[in-house]
Amino acid sequence: MKMAFDRLPGCTNLHRCRLCGKVVTHIRNHYHVHFPGRFVCPICRATYTRSDNLRTHCRYKHTLSEALANISTDQPVIKMDPDERSS
Numbered sequence: 001m002k003m004a005f006d007r008l009p010g011c012t013n014l015h016r017c018r019l020c021g022k023v024v025t026h027i028r029n030h031y032h033v034h035f036p037g038r039f040v041c042p043i044c045r046a047t048y049t050r051s052d053n054l055r056t057h058c059r060y061k062h063t064l065s066e067a068l069a070n071i072s073t074d075q076p077v078i079k080m081d082p083d084e085r086s087s
């Protein structure tokens with residue numbers, strides 16, 4: 001994460017983004033401009049980089065459990081195979 005920024009000499013709080021050249025004060029905030037979270041809350045559009053963080057967010061912020069079904073994007077979809085039948 002810090003590899004994407006160069007700290008400006010003489011300025012302890014200023015960093016220059018190597019990706020777009022913009023000078024920012026908060027590395028963490030600007031980092032998400034280029035690398036946004038993959039997991040998005042379906043209710044309030046909050047983004048998280050980890051699915052378990054989003055699950056915790058939905059559980060405590062929205063007290064929803066059915067919304068969690070739409071979050072597991074990293075899991076393969078289990079589908080029924082119509083051709084599989086015993087003859």
Ligand SMILES: [Zn+2]
Binds near residue numbers: 018
């Ligand atoms: Zn940038």
Ligand SMILES: [Zn+2]
Binds near residue numbers: 061
């Ligand atoms: Zn939310």
